[in-house]
Amino acid sequence: MPSHKVILTLPAHEMSKADATFKVHSDGEMLGTLEVSKGSLVWFPPNTTYGLKVGWEKFAQMMDENATRFEKR
Numbered sequence: 043m044p045s046h047k048v049i050l051t052l053p054a055h056e057m058s059k060a061d062a063t064f065k066v067h068s069d070g071e072m073l074g075t076l077e078v079s080k081g082s083l084v085w086f087p088p089n090t091t092y093g094l095k096v097g098w099e100k101f102a103q104m105m106d107e108n109a110t111r112f113e114k115r
Contacts, residue, residue: 044068 047067061084064076072088083101084093096104 045070 045068047070049065049067051063051065061077061079064078066073066076074088075086077084077086077093082095082097084095086093
């Protein structure tokens with residue numbers, strides 16, 4: 043199983059004014075960067091300037107259809 047590392051950068055402002063940025067690594071290699079804002083999520087693959095954007099409603103639908111159910115702790 044790969045070892046994951048996620049670096050979180052939180053803004054000092056409301057979410058509507060600045061994105062939260064997650065830099066995601068797997069076994070030391072960059073998987074990409076996730077930017078979370080009030081209106082959407084944008085995934086940037088490594089070494090690219092384009093992002094893959096999805097709104098919150100579409101994200102919720104994708105999770106309902108594709109995610110594995112996880113027991114609450």
